Amino acid sequence: MSGAKKRLLSGMQPSGNGRLHLGNYEGALKPWVQLQDQYEMYCFIADWHAFTTLAGTDVSIADQSRQVALDYLSAGLDPEKCAIFRQSDVPQHAELAILLGMLTPVSWLERVPTYKEKREHLENYEGGGEVGASYGLLGYPVLQAADILIYRAHAVPVGKDQAAHLELSRAIARRFNFLYNTEYFPEPDAVISEVTGVLPGLDADENGKLRKMSKSYHNAIYLSDTPDQVAERLKNAFTTPSKIRKTDAGIPEGCAVCLLRKLYDPAEYNVQWEECRNGTRGCVQSKRETTEVINTFLEPLRTKRAEYENDPAELDRILARAAEKARATAEETLRGVRQIMKIV
Numbered sequence: 001m002s003g004a005k006k007r008l009l010s011g012m013q014p015s016g017n018g019r020l021h022l023g024n025y026e027g028a029l030k031p032w033v034q035l036q037d038q039y040e041m042y043c044f045i046a047d048w049h050a051f052t053t054l055a056g057t058d059v060s061i062a063d064q065s066r067q068v069a070l071d072y073l074s075a076g077l078d079p080e081k082c083a084i085f086r087q088s089d090v091p092q093h094a095e096l097a098i099l100l101g102m103l104t105p106v107s108w109l110e111r112v113p114t115y116k117e118k119r120e121h122l123e124n125y126e127g128g129g130e131v132g133a134s135y136g137l138l139g140y141p142v143l144q145a146a147d148i149l150i151y152r153a154h155a156v157p158v159g160k161d162q163a164a165h166l167e168l169s170r171a172i173a174r175r176f177n178f179l180y181n182t183e184y185f186p187e188p189d190a191v192i193s194e195v196t197g198v199l200p201g202l203d204a205d206e207n208g209k210l211r212k213m214s215k216s217y218h219n220a221i222y223l224s225d226t227p228d229q230v231a232e233r234l235k236n237a238f239t240t241p242s243k244i245r246k247t248d249a250g251i252p253e254g255c256a257v258c259l260l261r262k263l264y265d266p267a268e269y270n271v272q273w274e275e276c277r278n279g280t281r282g283c284v285q286s287k288r289e290t291t292e293v294i295n296t297f298l299e300p301l302r303t304k305r306a307e308y309e310n311d312p313a314e315l316d317r318i319l320a321r322a323a324e325k326a327r328a329t330a331e332e333t334l335r336g337v338r339q340i341m342k343i344v
Ligand code: SF4
Pocket: 239, 240, 243, 250, 251, 252, 253, 255, 256, 257, 258, 273, 276, 277, 281, 282, 283, 284, 286, 287
């Protein structure tokens, strides 16, 4: 392997509308930006994975992948330090997935909790173009293992509650090494990011409890939102239901607007919280101020994004250069796998 730095692999799907939100930023992009100096970093856009929910729809994965690339760059991933590329530009991921699939027991895949959840969700879904629970959905963890092992990555960043997601990739690496009596694949370690907590979305469930920010709940603020879109989203956000008038007391701890203010304005938020509690402030003012705080935070990201949006050829070059580097590393790994498996 080249260089002294250990390799780290991370990636996100261009699913939903392809745009990443503040929850993705806090939970993934921010820690990735901090890690790019420490590791030889490969940061891919998992476009094949997105087909587990988008196959048969007319969504342009290519367009959505570009949006994810723009989000990566606007959040501060530096193409000089980190290879940003599309999974589909490195077909070696697929070859390794086929080979690893040959030695992964089906029972391991059927036990994956997210498979069970997604299968039920897809089977109950009546939208046009869906194909239900596919072979690709069942095999998702094998492709995921291939994504990591094709770079013989030592590390994968995961949130505090997601370390289990990596376990199957580690098990597949161990199985390959055991069956072929080799130590070819390192077992990738989880790099646990100290996330501030799950970022609240802008709505609540039927019990009035805030839900996490998620594309599928349509409760997110996107990194690519314009200032007006942020204002509109916060205008419609969930607040303390019993606070009808300004003089009613609110509960900032259970309120999306003021929790976001706390996160993005830790020095000043307490005045807002105190005045809400004692009924001397209304939600309109809180929403207006929180909008300003979030727009101030997003401004540098918007500026960076605009640079690349205005120069699509440069974005193409970044993706192509990174894919070339990724293909070279991946092909080197595959050459070893083909020899160990006696294909060549
Ligand atoms: S003032 Fe803030 S914390 Fe209080 S209810 Fe309104 S939005 Fe929520």
